[in-house]
Amino acid sequence: MTRIDLSAIETLPNTPAVFLVHTEGREPYLARTSQLRRRLLRLLGERAAPSRLLTLRALATGIEYTLVASTLESNLVFYETARRWFPESYIEYIRLRFPAYVKLVLSNEFPRAHVTTRPGGGRGRYFGPFRTRASAEQFLDGALDLFQVRRCQEDLTPSPDHPGCIYGEMNMCLRPCQQIVGPDEYASEVARLSDFLHTSGQSLLAATAAARDRMSAEMEFEAAARQHARYERIQEVLRARDDLASEVGVLNGVAVTASVDPAAVDLRFLLGGAWCEPIRFRTAPDPGEMIPLDRRLREAASAVKPPPVTQKERAEHLAILARWYYSTWREGEWLPFASLDKLPYRRLVKALSKTGDGRDVP
Template identity: 30%
Template structure:
């Protein structure tokens, strides 16, 4: 299958025309494909933060003896597509490699592995929770993730198991009073269904509490203990109230071990706002949507007309301190942008920023989701790679629905902050300059007595 339709630009290449071809390639981020002379050869695919510089290393004559890869004699065509963010480059490269090499080879080349999750084995007679990175379509509603690593998933699983008396073994149980049991049963950390210390109904009630804990990130168990604390406090049983309060605090701290992104995979929905790496006439950000097991996008949304208020810690929350918050904001100035930018501004003027954001999200929701669990694992791996970076290295922010609705105002404010230009840092004045700025008369040379005469 041809990969050419994925790319926007394509040029023929020959070693004699290398300089002219490379001059046409922009010095911007994107994904490039190098095609050989034979139609049966697979293209060489790669992403780069600077397409022209990367192609210069591959297609220009090597300087002296070097072991660098050089493809100038093997390339017949060059195709490329500019991208506005690193996440867009990763998605585009994944689609291109999947088209050329197939899903398995693309997954291997990009090192995409399904993230580790915590699964509740509901199909077992005695359910338990365990860590796995194998996804099953029928059990996505009881699979919770994605976690940054297996260590994080194991730490969360162990903390949850300490709150309930469900089994931790992975054996196929055949309950019998003669079963030797295990150490967890002796320590009363398990209901020991293997030794018939409990009925199936009793065990399932405890397992259902654990499932509710996973579904609510610990809020269900914390609310249960808080209600117990209030009852004990009302009955003047303060020691029992203190113990229930400690259990509620432990439930909350255990739920906080998992990141806010962690949840049932079948209900995982998120909007990703990513800043553009290139400057545009109209302030815009990229919008990605993760829904139905698929990372979709990007789509551009304009934040034209959104004015960011100063932080309250600086000027206070009073309108007297921020009178311009109520001032009208012009969407565009005449003659400031090109015709295309003016058209975008005219379209943006018809809708409010909130309506623009919702329209972009609705457009992304109309695209198809993941067709199989392997594709779901690939998109989860790309989401994990982008999200679980240190905050200083992660470009963009992620939002999830609040009460089954998107927090539109938060999305618009975050998009405006991402699209705002970085403040220009003025260089520190020299020692003499600082003196002259502090006192304008300092620049005037004093008059000596001889000059006065």
């Protein structure tokens, strides 16, 4: 067996990295570290005395490593490396926790909504990711108060003899279980809920504001006051929605993080809930190049293409996004956008300047 040359390790940078130690007859050892050289010397160096600390000196046959400059980059490199080397167990290996989503179940004749942690299974629309399951449930409860959609989770067999529930008695459900309404009328209410979720509440806010203004113009002030109270209630519900929560299939944004190249930043686009290949963007043009920053950004963004991913991979990508974005240790900037042609370039330039260690961006 070939031993690792410690003198070669001594030349490695002592910076954050994801590394893999190949071992003889065993699975490789994958880990992250904030000090690459120190960590490898501790794993592979000689010990002056017996120790309980892990040592791979007698087993190691080779090393692979990738330098990283941000926690997001570390998470993504760690994830991709684990997928490659541990295809059956990488989720457990990297301890990936799936965030909560609101699912609008469309496979039932009488659709309903509930909270789940696995988007993509069955017919439905998914909205998230939320910070916690509790915040997703709080938002869903508030949203359902605005619509007459059922909250029961059973597969309904409508009948006039169905016992119903308290929400039907309180006129907070159309009571399809008791055949008070049919599938078509119930579907129209579900469509309103779906539009509310898809537009982040703007569809209902606009309709309520229009009704309030019309009633006010017609001097029906009591009715206008009720609509205004409803408008404020909608705003209160929307304030409970976490920052990232939107329809999963159209969740777009770009993370601007530090790069291992001190003259650049990394742009990591998320399109349709899936991470694209990173772009290493130099904050200053090359010598002799006179291309404006805005134009260089537009050229870089125009080359971004949505990656082909499975539903499972999209759920994993969103879990990594949620872990980074909702963490207390998040660094870098996150800029959401509706589509690439609506990318907020002015805000992106500011993010480049802020992320680039305070360097002036031309």
